[in-house]
Amino acid sequence: MAAADPAMTADHGPASGTPVRRKEDARLLTGRGRFVSDLALPRMRHVAFVRSPVAHGRITGVDTAEALEVEGVSAVFTGEHPAIGPVAMRAQSALPGYVETDQPPLARGKVRFAGEAVAAVVATDRYVAEDGAEAVVVDYEPLPPTVCAWAEPAHPVHDEAPDNLLLSRTFRAGDVDAALADAHVVVDRELTTNRHGGNPVECRAGVARYEAADRKLTFWSGTQVPWIVRTQLAELLDLPEGNIRVIAPDVGGGFGVKAVLYPEDVALCLMAMAMPGTALKWVEDRVEHLLAATHARDHRYVLRAGFAADGELLAVKADVWCNAGAYSVHPWTAGIEPLMAGGLLTGPYKLADYECTVRGVATNTSPSGPYRGVARPSTVFAMEALMDSGARALGMDPIALRRRNLILPADVPYRMPSRLVDDSGAYEACLDRAVATFDLHRWRGEQVRRRRDGGRPLGIGVGIYNELTGLGRAASAGPRMAFRTGHDACTVRINPDGAVTVFSGVTSQGQGLETTMAQVVADALGVDYGDVEVRIGDTDQSLWGFGAFSSRQAVIGGGAAHLAGEHVRGKALALAAALKEAPVEELDLRGGQVYMAGQAKPIISLAEVAKVAYLQSDRLPEGFEPGLEGTKFYDPIRGAFAAGAQIAALEFDPATGEIGILDWVCVEDAGRIVHPVIVDGQIAGSIAQGIGGAMYEHLVYDDAGNLSTGTLLDYLMPTAGEIPELRIGHVSTPAANPTGVRGVGEGGTLAPNAVVAGALADALGVEIDDLPVTPARVWELVHP
Amino acid sequence: MKITVTVNGERHRLDVEPRRTLVDALRDDLGLTGTHVGCEHGVCGACTVLVDGEPVRACLMLAVQADGASVATVEGLAGDDGTLHPLQEAFSRCHGLQCGACTPGMLMTAVHLLDTDPDPGRETIRAEMSGNICRCTGYTGIVDAVAEAARRRVTSETS
Numbered sequence: 013m014a015a016a017d018p019a020m021t022a023d024h025g026p027a028s029g030t031p032v033r034r035k036e037d038a039r040l041l042t043g044r045g046r047f048v049s050d051l052a053l054p055r056m057r058h059v060a061f062v063r064s065p066v067a068h069g070r071i072t073g074v075d076t077a078e079a080l081e082v083e084g085v086s087a088v089f090t091g092e093h094p095a096i097g098p099v100a101m102r103a104q105s106a107l108p109g110y111v112e113t114d115q116p117p118l119a120r121g122k123v124r125f126a127g128e129a130v131a132a133v134v135a136t137d138r139y140v141a142e143d144g145a146e147a148v149v150v151d152y153e154p155l156p157p158t159v160c161a162w163a164e165p166a167h168p169v170h171d172e173a174p175d176n177l178l179l180s181r182t183f184r185a186g187d188v189d190a191a192l193a194d195a196h197v198v199v200d201r202e203l204t205t206n207r208h209g210g211n212p213v214e215c216r217a218g219v220a221r222y223e224a225a226d227r228k229l230t231f232w233s234g235t236q237v238p239w240i241v242r243t244q245l246a247e248l249l250d251l252p253e254g255n256i257r258v259i260a261p262d263v264g265g266g267f268g269v270k271a272v273l274y275p276e277d278v279a280l281c282l283m284a285m286a287m288p289g290t291a292l293k294w295v296e297d298r299v300e301h302l303l304a305a306t307h308a309r310d311h312r313y314v315l316r317a318g319f320a321a322d323g324e325l326l327a328v329k330a331d332v333w334c335n336a337g338a339y340s341v342h343p344w345t346a347g348i349e350p351l352m353a354g355g356l357l358t359g360p361y362k363l364a365d366y367e368c369t370v371r372g373v374a375t376n377t378s379p380s381g382p383y384r385g386v387a388r389p390s391t392v393f394a395m396e397a398l399m400d401s402g403a404r405a406l407g408m409d410p411i412a413l414r415r416r417n418l419i420l421p422a423d424v425p426y427r428m429p430s431r432l433v434d435d436s437g438a439y440e441a442c443l444d445r446a447v448a449t450f451d452l453h454r455w456r457g458e459q460v461r462r463r464r465d466g467g468r469p470l471g472i473g474v475g476i477y478n479e480l481t482g483l484g485r486a487a488s489a490g491p492r493m494a495f496r497t498g499h500d501a502c503t504v505r506i507n508p509d510g511a512v513t514v515f516s517g518v519t520s521q522g523q524g525l526e527t528t529m530a531q532v533v534a535d536a537l538g539v540d541y542g543d544v545e546v547r548i549g550d551t552d553q554s555l556w557g558f559g560a561f562s563s564r565q566a567v568i569g570g571g572a573a574h575l576a577g578e579h580v581r582g583k584a585l586a587l588a589a590a591l592k593e594a595p596v597e598e599l600d601l602r603g604g605q606v607y608m609a610g611q612a613k614p615i616i617s618l619a620e621v622a623k624v625a626y627l628q629s630d631r632l633p634e635g636f637e638p639g640l641e642g643t644k645f646y647d648p649i650r651g652a653f654a655a656g657a658q659i660a661a662l663e664f665d666p667a668t669g670e671i672g673i674l675d676w677v678c679v680e681d682a683g684r685i686v687h688p689v690i691v692d693g694q695i696a697g698s699i700a701q702g703i704g705g706a707m708y709e710h711l712v713y714d715d716a717g718n719l720s721t722g723t724l725l726d727y728l729m730p731t732a733g734e735i736p737e738l739r740i741g742h743v744s745t746p747a748a749n750p751t752g753v754r755g756v757g758e759g760g761t762l763a764p765n766a767v768v769a770g771a772l773a774d775a776l777g778v779e780i781d782d783l784p785v786t787p788a789r790v791w792e793l794v795h796p
Numbered sequence: 797m798k799i800t801v802t803v804n805g806e807r808h809r810l811d812v813e814p815r816r817t818l819v820d821a822l823r824d825d826l827g828l829t830g831t832h833v834g835c836e837h838g839v840c841g842a843c844t845v846l847v848d849g850e851p852v853r854a855c856l857m858l859a860v861q862a863d864g865a866s867v868a869t870v871e872g873l874a875g876d877d878g879t880l881h882p883l884q885e886a887f888s889r890c891h892g893l894q895c896g897a898c899t900p901g902m903l904m905t906a907v908h909l910l911d912t913d914p915d916p917g918r919e920t921i922r923a924e925m926s927g928n929i930c931r932c933t934g935y936t937g938i939v940d941a942v943a944e945a946a947r948r949r950v951t952s953e954t955s
Binding site for chain 1: 813815816823824827828829830831832833834835836837839840842869870871873874880884887888889891893894895896897898899900903918921922923925926927928929930931932933934935936937938939
């Protein structure tokens with residue numbers, strides 16, 4: 013392949029830490045990306061799902077006869093079809109008190125949310141498949157729906173959970189009642205956060221093809237977790253795992269929504285197995301995505317906190333309800349949001365006495381699942397609301413109160429009340445730099461000036477957060493699940509021409525991981541960035557990777573890439589030493605050339621070494637096997653806490669409720685930074701999604717369980733017109749892992765709820781208990 | 797229905813159903829999958845192409861409405877030798893893309909913007925690009941890229 017920009021590599025300096033051109037850009041910019049939506053295979057057929065129009069009801073009949081008459085329709089599948097009927101998905105966890113429930117690939121017996129897939133039509137193209145879907149007649153006997161997770165259940169969503177409670181757990185440390193009794197002030201808050209979702213620009217997509225003769229299934233899927241999908245499919249489809257190949261090529265955004273094995277995925281594979289040799293394609297449209305891809309953040313928090321007279325946080329008592337939707341999301345379970353909420357509610361603040369009861373409640377709404385920041389945009393909002401209430405009750409400056417309670421470098425490793433171990437302590441450093449960059453003094457002055465002279469009320473909001481990234485086996489995502497997500501693998505292969513191919517277990521939905529992995533391997537191995545090509549997202553190419561979630565891949569996949577690169581470097585140098593009869597400890601590999609200490613000219617090229625390794629076994633020294641590659645796993649065991657602080661100034665128009673963002677500053681500790689522009693892009697993008705959730709995005713169900721925000725005309729996502737210029741800064745304290753990085757994919761989303769609500773509260777002197785903060789809400793507050 | 801449409805300078809004869817959208821004709825009939833589909837109801841802008849020089853939501857236009865028209869898509873931006881269009885170059889330099897799903901629509905919208913306003917300020921860029929949703933970048937890199945491409949064009953034309 014062609015070398016990269018020569019200016020970047022001529023001096024063979026490290027690729028890490030520099031903004032090298034992304035490997036992905038050439039194809040994505042020229043319309044040559046390879047998305048599942050783009051895939052066309054010979055004689056491929058297309059699938060459209062028939063979806064339930066009712067939120068809760070018994071299916072009393074499905075008539076497919078008319079659909080089968082539509083010209084071009086080749087098959088119609090229902091939940092009772094012999095190919096589908098025997099299979100049920102079941103998100104498993106050994107957590108005490110968790111109620112396991114089944115999720116059918118296509119609804120069987122009853123429907124549990126509006127939008128649930130009831131039948132699937134296979135046809136020559138999507139237009140005809142939709143004609144067929146319209147001709148399928150389904151009869152429903154309605155049941156009373158439950159929409160709100162903290163209302164009395166109308167009728168159980170699942171028979172196994174008569175009270176709709178799928179999971180409940182209490183986190184407890186110290187004696188919270190005694191600590192509250194001793195507190196100088198006690199504050200209470202009741203908060204709700206708004207349901208919203210990931211909405212990547214490319215919706216979900218899959219193509220499945222089954223070859224009956226050798227029982228092999230290939231599933232092209234826009235998934236964040238191809239290896240997890242393969243393992244789960246093997247069990248559900250009763251196929252040897254090695255017979256399943258999952259390929260996630262270019263994926264048009266994920267944000268957690270695609271880190272789920274969906275019933276549509278399983279149905280598509282089962283249908284492909286029933287139609288061997290025929291590739292079946294399903295591309296979700298936006299209306300389906302809003303209806304039936306996972307939602308998130310539909311929570312309620314009832315909170316009580318006690319503070320000492322000097323501002324010390326003494327106690328937090330919390331009751332949390334998370335709307336889990338109609339099914340326990342596969343494979344993460346209904347625990348995904350409540351457990352994260354209870355585990356990380358206290359965030360960057362020191363606290364000894366804590367009691368938090370979290371619940372995952374089934375309702376007749378689309379299932380909740382992972383979405384960037386999982387639960388913490390809500391918990392940071394909750395915790396910062398307590399801080400603001402505490403500051404008001406104590407008459408303290410809200411930032412001083414926060415500072416009083418932050419986990420400091422001297423405190424780490426700090427054992428949080430939920431027993432998670434924080435290794436960061438960089439919160440105050442982030443806050444200091446954010447406050448200085450923002451110029452808090454100037455904005456406070458402007459606020460005073462406006463209050464005195466008139467003008468739109470101006471408020472300042474702040475959010476400080478920790479992001480638990482790169483979770484190793486000791487703090488694995490999904491407690492008590494059947495798998496521990498602590499490790500990834502990476503294979504580094506030197507080809508016979510000396511160029512390098514990396515087979516990494518990471519997956520990418522825009523994070524530029526081909527680039528990041530190439531940078532890490534180039535430096536660990538000692539070759540130019542331009543000589544490294546990276547293959548990802550194909551279970552037949554790379555050995556293993558759990559995928560994209562919990563901001564884990566730069567830490568874990570990057571660690572594996574570094575270790576594999578170092579390992580192969582050692583192999584190459586050993587072979588070079590034997591070939592040149594030189595002492596290996598005096599050899600160095602840089603820019604694809606092997607150098608002897610003290611000599612300016614290389615003694616042999618990596619290409620020459622590789623040629624011997626593959627093509628000239630007659631030159632192979634005694635004891636060397638042919639080939640030049642190696643595979644390493646990495647598991648950080650614990651994880652790396654990333655720290656962040658955001659502060660912003662917002663103004664509010666009392667006449668219209670219009671909200672203006674005047675300045676927004678974010679400072680994060682992302683550890684050592686591999687690609688500065690990619691890292692800032694992750695932070696900017698996550699802040700924008702956070703602002704979307706805080707101000708615009710709201711999935712609203714009516715009491716009957718109909719989604720009333722079913723198009724992008726109702727579900728508003730921020731555009732370039734709404735997102736302000738963001739000022740992003742760093743404090744970079746290297747983490748204890750091979751590359752020193754901390755995960756950076758989610759942190760930005762965590763603060764905007766707290767910042768926007770805090771700014772409005774600050775501007776108007778009110779408390780904001782419910783999100784999102786919209787112009788209508790502002791207007792109501794100004795005109796009570 | 798039989799239509800003739802010129803795409804990136806190449807004439808194509810197509811036989812399409814009246815209900816077929818332009819974006820499906822481009823992607824599935826002509827294999828030009830660079831134009832993406834994001835919402836199919838005209839909000840997200842991912843499918844933006846230029847029809848006779850004007851930006852159009854290819855999900856809201858029927859293929860038959862493009863009969864006789866000239867369509868420009870992302871595939872036509874780079875030179876035949878692979879040289880990137882200045883906007884493509886700027887998007888890469890400024891990290892104006894992450895996953896690439898919104899990128900073709902962003903690029904075509906920006907092409908039209910710079911054709912009509914060669915020297916837009918950042919506020920204008922933000923306003924003019926606000927018909928296209930990006931879920932990854934937070935827009936910073938996109939605004940930077942359009943501003944840089946404009947600056948370079950103005951500089952090269954005046955030097």
